[in-house]
Amino acid sequence: MRDAGGTTMSLGMIQGLNELRRWNIPNAINRMILLTDGVTYGDSERCRQLARDARAAGISIYPLGIGQDWDESLLDTIGEMSGGMPAEFIRNPADAMTxxxxxxxxxxxxxxxxxxxTLRLPEGVKPKKAVKVLPIISDFGQSVLSDRQVIIQLGDLEKDSAQSVLVELMIDPRPAGLFRIAQAELSYDVPIANLIGERVRDDIKVTFTTNANEAAQVNPLVMNFA
Structure with missing residues (x-):
């Protein structure tokens, strides 16, 4: 395997998606592994649209880059838009099978x-930034943020593999007391149990204080990722 020559990545993506649609099995894990050794030419937006189409069809894309010239930013976007993962780098062709x-x-x-x-925010609370911190660090960008809510597509979740998201909020001053700063909702499917559109909700509450010592306390776990 050698990394050389030009790439029109969208053509390969179209072929792969067509095959996955052709052999689509209900409740199965539909996943495309996208391997590239270069920078695609003139079809970056087409690749992004194909990633959106893949997500709509329940197909997640897992990009793999090999060589020195692949477009990491584009591959990260394709993976995340499709509900897959950011790109992974194969340092040596011999490692591809592993x-x-x-x-x-x-x-x-x-x-x-x-x-x-989904985070729904009350008056006086605005989102500033959202970042995935586990299993790998990845900035979700501004597209997941709006004035009163944050919507983050997490895609497929693996058993015994933790996922953590850090959301930075701007909160107007409050008097001392306990206040709800967001309602969190997690929606998901469990195909093997025939559960579709399941939802769990919980309120996120913060205690505001005028005590300087209490205000100086921080959560070590959160600060580790901040």
């Missing part, structure tokens, strides 16, 4: 699908 095996094991481990985290 990575493919890891991808297979990852697909087998999926327990929950189509996971979406």
């Amino acid at each position: 990575v493919f095996e890891q991808q297979f094991q990852s697909a087998v481990a999926v327990a929950v699908r189509n996971t979406t985290l």
